[in-house]
Amino acid sequence: PTPGGPLLQVERAVKTFGGLRAVSDVSFELRAGEILGLIGPNGAGKSTMFNLITGVNPASSGVIRFAGQDVTRATAGQIHRLGISRTFQHVKVLPELTLLENAMMGGYARGKAGMLASLLRLERREEAALQHEALSQLQRVGLGAQAYALAGNLPLGQQRILEVARALVGDPSLLLLDEPAAGLRYGEKMELVGLLRRLRDEGITVLIVEHDMELVMNLVDRLVVMNSGEKLAEGSPPEVRASPAVREAYLGV
Ligand code: ADP
Numbered sequence: 619p620t621p622g623g624p625l626l627q628v629e630r631a632v633k634t635f636g637g638l639r640a641v642s643d644v645s646f647e648l649r650a651g652e653i654l655g656l657i658g659p660n661g662a663g664k665s666t667m668f669n670l671i672t673g674v675n676p677a678s679s680g681v682i683r684f685a686g687q688d689v690t691r692a693t694a695g696q697i698h699r700l701g702i703s704r705t706f707q708h709v710k711v712l713p714e715l716t717l718l719e720n721a722m723m724g725g726y727a728r729g730k731a732g733m734l735a736s737l738l739r740l741e742r743r744e745e746a747a748l749q750h751e752a753l754s755q756l757q758r759v760g761l762g763a764q765a766y767a768l769a770g771n772l773p774l775g776q777q778r779i780l781e782v783a784r785a786l787v788g789d790p791s792l793l794l795l796d797e798p799a800a801g802l803r804y805g806e807k808m809e810l811v812g813l814l815r816r817l818r819d820e821g822i823t824v825l826i827v828e829h830d831m832e833l834v835m836n837l838v839d840r841l842v843v844m845n846s847g848e849k850l851a852e853g854s855p856p857e858v859r860a861s862p863a864v865r866e867a868y869l870g871v
């Protein structure tokens with residue numbers, strides 16, 4: 619896709635769980651080379667939207683296109699191989715494993731058990747190739763020197779950066795980050811912001827869910843706001859800040 623053209627297109631996406639519409643008729647586009655923020659209160663449907671895009675859950679209806687290709691019914695593995703990678707809100711690094719071992723799991727974006735199982739089935743040659751790539755992604759994010767340290771010994775901010783390195787394995791063109799700055803100290807947040815800007819400048823398109831409004835407003839090019847499963851607003855940070863619907867429903871002012 620050309621820079622500035624649509625990389626990801628979500629068209630009228632719906633996801634129901636029983637009677638609950640977790641995502642209700644949401645449409646938006648992600649342009650190649652931009653950082654798009656997805657914000658909204660707890661329960662708005664942000665993580666569910668990530669699950670639809672990455673094939674963790676199939677959409678109940680609607681269409682999702684990546685680089686022009688319909689991926690609405692694609693599996694998580696197929697979507698990962700096409701170039702969409704993510705971090706999970708609740709699946710964090712495995713503390714008893716080294717940074718390198720953690721990063722190697724990025725070869726498999728299927729949740730903890732699936733990743734471990736896949737890792738155990740690797741051939742020697744594949745394992746060496748994966749190790750090589752994982753190491754180069756650790757170096758890319760500035761964690762190369764600590765490749766053989768245990769992930770659990772890292773400060774939280776570096777654990778989050780390790781999660782980004784893990785997601786970078788496989789060289790995705792689109793990175794989805796689900797609340798990567800939650801619980802981080804100010805300095806750690808700034809480090810993460812610096813890394814995400816650099817990755818964007820290296821050509822990676824980023825979709826980020828984040829609650830820290832100051833961080834989001836400073837980082838993103840555009841925002842999509844969700845509330846109760848629906849899209850409430852979309853636009854640049856100043857446009858979203860000025861939106862009466864957003865102020866009322868989300869910012870509470
Ligand atoms: P957010 O990430 O914006 O906080 P979620 O996407 O996690 O919101 O959740 C949106 C709504 O969907 C919530 O009401 C949540 O309880 C519900 N939900 C999410 N996943 C499931 C699931 N697997 N089964 C049933 N309900 C779910």
Ligand code: MG
Pocket residue numbers: 664665666707
């Ligand atoms: Mg969430």
